Amino acid sequence: MITALLLFWPALAALLVLLIKGQGAKKVAFVAALVEFALSLFALSGFNAENGGTQLALNFPWIESAGISFSIGMDGISILMVLLTTFLVPLIVLSSFKHDYKNPNVFYALILFMQTGLIGVFVAMDAFLFYFMWEVALIPIYFIAAVWGGENRIKVTFKFFVYTIFGSLFMLAAFVYLYLQTPGIHSSDVNAFYQLALSSGEQSWIFWFLFIAFAIKMPVFPFHTWQPDTYTESPTQATMLLSGIMLKMGIYGVIRWLLPIVPMGVSQWDELVLILAIIGIVYGSIIAIRQRDLKRLVAYSSIAHVGLIAAGIFTLNEQGLQGGVIQMLSHGINVVGLFFIIDIIFSRTNTREITSLGGITQNAKALSIFFMILLLGSVALPLTNGFVGEFLLLSGVFQYNYIYGAVAGLTIILGAVYMLRMFQGVMFGTKSEATESFTDLTMNEMAVLIPLVIMVFWIGLFPNTFLSISEPAVINLLSIINR
Amino acid sequence: MTSIILLSVFGIANLFIGFMKSKRILLPLALLFLLIVFAVNLFSWNDTQSYFNNMLTIDNYAVAFTGIMTLTTLLLLPFSQRYVREGDSNLAEYYSLLLFSLVGAIMMVSYENMLMLFVGIEILSIAMYVVAGSNKKSLRSNEAALKYFLMGAFFTGILLFGIVLIYGATGTFNITEIGAAQIATGGVMNTMFILGLLMLLIGISFKISAAPFHFWTPDVYEGSPTFFTAFMSTVVKTAGVAAFFKLMAAAFAASYAAWFPTMIAITVLTLVVGNIGAVIQTSAKRMLAYSSISHAGYLLMSLVAFNEKSASSILFYSLAYATASITAFGVLMLVSDQKGSDKYEAFNGLGRTNPLLAFAMTVSMLSLAGIPLTAGFFAKFFVFSAVLQESSMLWLVVIAVLLAAVGIYYYFRVVIAMYMQPAENYEKIQVSGVASFTLIFISVLTILLGIAPALVSDIL
Numbered sequence: 024m025i026t027a028l029l030l031f032w033p034a035l036a037a038l039l040v041l042l043i044k045g046q047g048a049k050k051v052a053f054v055a056a057l058v059e060f061a062l063s064l065f066a067l068s069g070f071n072a073e074n075g076g077t078q079l080a081l082n083f084p085w086i087e088s089a090g091i092s093f094s095i096g097m098d099g100i101s102i103l104m105v106l107l108t109t110f111l112v113p114l115i116v117l118s119s120f121k122h123d124y125k126n127p128n129v130f131y132a133l134i135l136f137m138q139t140g141l142i143g144v145f146v147a148m149d150a151f152l153f154y155f156m157w158e159v160a161l162i163p164i165y166f167i168a169a170v171w172g173g174e175n176r177i178k179v180t181f182k183f184f185v186y187t188i189f190g191s192l193f194m195l196a197a198f199v200y201l202y203l204q205t206p207g208i209h210s211s212d213v214n215a216f217y218q219l220a221l222s223s224g225e226q227s228w229i230f231w232f233l234f235i236a237f238a239i240k241m242p243v244f245p246f247h248t249w250q251p252d253t254y255t256e257s258p259t260q261a262t263m264l265l266s267g268i269m270l271k272m273g274i275y276g277v278i279r280w281l282l283p284i285v286p287m288g289v290s291q292w293d294e295l296v297l298i299l300a301i302i303g304i305v306y307g308s309i310i311a312i313r314q315r316d317l318k319r320l321v322a323y324s325s326i327a328h329v330g331l332i333a334a335g336i337f338t339l340n341e342q343g344l345q346g347g348v349i350q351m352l353s354h355g356i357n358v359v360g361l362f363f364i365i366d367i368i369f370s371r372t373n374t375r376e377i378t379s380l381g382g383i384t385q386n387a388k389a390l391s392i393f394f395m396i397l398l399l400g401s402v403a404l405p406l407t408n409g410f411v412g413e414f415l416l417l418s419g420v421f422q423y424n425y426i427y428g429a430v431a432g433l434t435i436i437l438g439a440v441y442m443l444r445m446f447q448g449v450m451f452g453t454k455s456e457a458t459e460s461f462t463d464l465t466m467n468e469m470a471v472l473i474p475l476v477i478m479v480f481w482i483g484l485f486p487n488t489f490l491s492i493s494e495p496a497v498i499n500l501l502s503i504i505n506r
Numbered sequence: 507m508t509s510i511i512l513l514s515v516f517g518i519a520n521l522f523i524g525f526m527k528s529k530r531i532l533l534p535l536a537l538l539f540l541l542i543v544f545a546v547n548l549f550s551w552n553d554t555q556s557y558f559n560n561m562l563t564i565d566n567y568a569v570a571f572t573g574i575m576t577l578t579t580l581l582l583l584p585f586s587q588r589y590v591r592e593g594d595s596n597l598a599e600y601y602s603l604l605l606f607s608l609v610g611a612i613m614m615v616s617y618e619n620m621l622m623l624f625v626g627i628e629i630l631s632i633a634m635y636v637v638a639g640s641n642k643k644s645l646r647s648n649e650a651a652l653k654y655f656l657m658g659a660f661f662t663g664i665l666l667f668g669i670v671l672i673y674g675a676t677g678t679f680n681i682t683e684i685g686a687a688q689i690a691t692g693g694v695m696n697t698m699f700i701l702g703l704l705m706l707l708i709g710i711s712f713k714i715s716a717a718p719f720h721f722w723t724p725d726v727y728e729g730s731p732t733f734f735t736a737f738m739s740t741v742v743k744t745a746g747v748a749a750f751f752k753l754m755a756a757a758f759a760a761s762y763a764a765w766f767p768t769m770i771a772i773t774v775l776t777l778v779v780g781n782i783g784a785v786i787q788t789s790a791k792r793m794l795a796y797s798s799i800s801h802a803g804y805l806l807m808s809l810v811a812f813n814e815k816s817a818s819s820i821l822f823y824s825l826a827y828a829t830a831s832i833t834a835f836g837v838l839m840l841v842s843d844q845k846g847s848d849k850y851e852a853f854n855g856l857g858r859t860n861p862l863l864a865f866a867m868t869v870s871m872l873s874l875a876g877i878p879l880t881a882g883f884f885a886k887f888f889v890f891s892a893v894l895q896e897s898s899m900l901w902l903v904v905i906a907v908l909l910a911a912v913g914i915y916y917y918f919r920v921v922i923a924m925y926m927q928p929a930e931n932y933e934k935i936q937v938s939g940v941a942s943f944t945l946i947f948i949s950v951l952t953i954l955l956g957i958a959p960a961l962v963s964d965i966l
Binding site for chain 1: 872877878879883887890891894895897900903904907908910911914915918922925926927958959960963964
């Protein structure tokens, strides 16, 4: 029941927000998102972390004659993703307080509506419900990005939209095929899919149908071309939603709906996927080094980070998968923090060009500290959250093949290069015209950054809080994969 | 049967009421007539009856499609407000023609004898030839009527020729007996039969504007007054596809192997022509014309799948498509009447001036594109799962999926225009109360079916 409440509360709140005129909408949206966070904590309190199966489940028929049910529930991986979502959405809403978007009621209603889609993706235990929620999450973010975005928004967001729909239609076709393979009156339940005995040839093409959908969402090289432009042109809140949470839909999709369903297909193609992922790491990093626009730089760094996560989960060992899960949390937190800091800098200086910034440390001590912590988390310094995930992921990749591991390990060095270069250019040096009268953080901005920074250290120092939640689920999943 | 009689009577009554001075009563009266027909039709549910020595059979299939077509007409009528406002002297005739053509449409979904199919198609078509040219002072409207009539008459001839050849080969017009005749001969068929079958296929393909018999569609749809275009692309198409499937299922199930290659070629071609054709249009109306071709393609997909899921997937698809199309054409009508253009640019800024219109249009575009939360998604879903019952047809689904992604491109051009493109002047579009109500009703229905498709999908 709590799962259903988690799922529908944001949608209900969205309707409520829609009715509010003026800038009061943001406050209501913030409160609604906080309530959602509290609900998710309540769900966590009722969650048995030692059990690897689906819990807090709810199941009733949706299209009865077709065996399609409205089946939701959470295992250790799902609940972490849900917590990430419910933790980040209030912060994302709070981060927008200094902006006065036009039609605020619609803007915030769309954010909350999208949250329903995101939660739905993470708790859906029925393939068609999953697909449904997958698209429900996409429609609001498209409108947020396309209506409130920057100059080239129309073209860029449209490319993003068509690209992702294109991928997901393949996923739908694969799901329909799988569904028709289930015995008796068909079923689209995730466990029914896990039990299918598919031939290796079938698994091979189903793998690609599913992988294209997820790879576009993550995005994995070479399906990433929509991403940098979309991140740059979207309003910051949309960028945060896209990079912080939505991208995790793709990774989560691989973990739940790809690896266990077509393990033979995975074993045919995992080498290729790993190579693509590692190309993505190196490619994303090198392009990030060359970027002058802060938002684009972080966008490309995100391609590199996601590449490592993809490589890790396709190694199909416990370290890789656990690393993937924890790194999804860390990446979500870090990237949202970084985009927020870029937004702060942009709102004060009206530029995102590294060359026209500099010397901000002299005016803004607090900002510098927060920026530094998030940045170090992002480059995986020990004691920060990024270290835990990348360490596990890299050790997973090393177990798979040490050469791949070595190349993937470049991410740490290259990551340090572009991140520190950015920090140096923006924060140190002499003040530029734009940063002459830079003011330090406001209380509101602090309120967003403090929870993020706490999480950077929490995950960095006590990763077991989170790893222990996902571990039984990961082991359970691996046993299904190796059946 | 009652619905056929009632509609004929109401149609004639409407003509006479048209002699009265006030035209204001016509719209409410026509709506009332259709409501009565809609309600009466439902009483025939689960009560299969044959009429006139087996010429017509009213079974659940007929009732379901009659319901959809009546509902579609009912929802469409409020958009005739322009004619009401301008005091068009022919308003009563327009309504009567629509009611009469609905009679033809109902015969097309309940025939048991191929002659009734022919009569139904003719009743439907002749009314359409007239209304296509109802804008007498417009060159395009006249061209549309002439083109539609000449092509339509030609293809009706082919259809009739097909019926006659089948009669020659089997000795009967009754579709069940035709089916039985093939089984009796063990599926062996002579050239006359094959030729007749092919001509039937071509004749009906024309009516539902399947490629390569679609060339009239964009011109006729664009030239006709939008109000009637909407009727053509919804009711006429639904009737055509339902008649087509009924014919194939009852009469030609045994010769599936003979017509399958032709039909699959027509289906793929229709999908490609419709979707690719729609992309390159600059006029939203012409885009909708091509989109209606592409939807004929999706409907034909469930026909070629030809299994127990086909009928219900055609039913659901028709309903989803018809409701979304009414909104699309209805909003287009309102916008182009005021702005004098049916290009995409006419929609610019609609999100700001008329949030309701823009929202309804968005829902309808999402539904036509097949995005979840709308009926259109489940429509496509049911079609794809009908086709995938045969795993050898996977390739067809792949093509359809790719083309569905293309579809998103042109549907979203309207959405982008409404919400993101700046307009030259922000002038609010006048919408009557009943039209607004209809738009809200359709949007709610579309979303409802997108969440709980079982309301309709399981009835057949």
